[in-house]
Amino acid sequence: MSTGPDESAKGYPAGAPVAPAQLAQTLKQAVEDPEVRAPISVRLDVEGGQREDRYEFHFAAMGSGEAEAALLCNLRGRAIEPRRAQLEEAELAGLLKAIDARSLAEASKARARIPPDSLVGRLRVSDGKQEMIVFFMADPEQAKTAGYEPPAGVARVVDEIYALGAKALETEDVRP
Numbered sequence: 001m002s003t004g005p006d007e008s009a010k011g012y013p014a015g016a017p018v019a020p021a022q023l024a025q026t027l028k029q030a031v032e033d034p035e036v037r038a039p040i041s042v043r044l045d046v047e048g049g050q051r052e053d054r055y056e057f058h059f060a061a062m063g064s065g066e067a068e069a070a071l072l073c074n075l076r077g078r079a080i081e082p083r084r085a086q087l088e089e090a091e092l093a094g095l096l097k098a099i100d101a102r103s104l105a106e107a108s109k110a111r112a113r114i115p116p117d118s119l120v121g122r123l124r125v126s127d128g129k130q131e132m133i134v135f136f137m138a139d140p141e142q143a144k145t146a147g148y149e150p151p152a153g154v155a156r157v158v159d160e161i162y163a164l165g166a167k168a169l170e171t172e173d174v175r176p
Helices: 018-033 088-100 101-110 140-146 154-166
Strands: 043-046 055-062 066-073 076-088 118-124 131-137
Touching: 018 088, 018 101, 043 154, 055 154, 066 088, 066 101, 066 118, 066 154, 088 154, 101 118, 101 154, 118 154, 131 154
Parallel strands: none
Antiparallel strands: 043 055, 043 118, 055 066, 066 076, 118 131
C-alpha cells in the first residue's frame, strides 16, 4: 500500500474547486446586468504545430465588452497582430449565453492524453472569483482521429469565440 502522492495526478494544476452552479448563475445574471458582468472574462488560446505549420489564436473578452484577438497561421501564411475591439451588447450577451458552466466543468475533468504536435486549445472562463479551465484538441480532424472531440458545450463556446475573433481581426475565418 502506497502512502505517497498519487502519481497519476501529476501535471494538472490544483486549486479551489469550481462551483459550476454558482458560475452558471453569475453568467445568467451577467447577460442582463452590466454590473454583474464587469469581472467576467472569457479567454481562448489555441496553439500547436511545427514551425512551418504553426498555428496560434488568442482571444480575450472582458465583461466590459472589450476584446482582443491575434492570429498566426504559418500553414496559410496569415499573421494578424493583436487587435482590440469593442463587442456589441448582443455579441457579448451571445458569448455569455453560449457558456454552459456545467458542461465546461465536466470537460475540465477530462484527462485525455493529447498526442504530440497536436493543436491544443485552452478555454478559460472566470467570474472574478473562480476560474474554469478546459483543455481540448482544437483541430477537428486531429481530435476526431484521436477520439478526443470536444464536448458540445465546449465546441459551442469555441465556435462563438472564433466568430467574434474573426470579426475583431477583420478576416473571414480564424479557424485552424
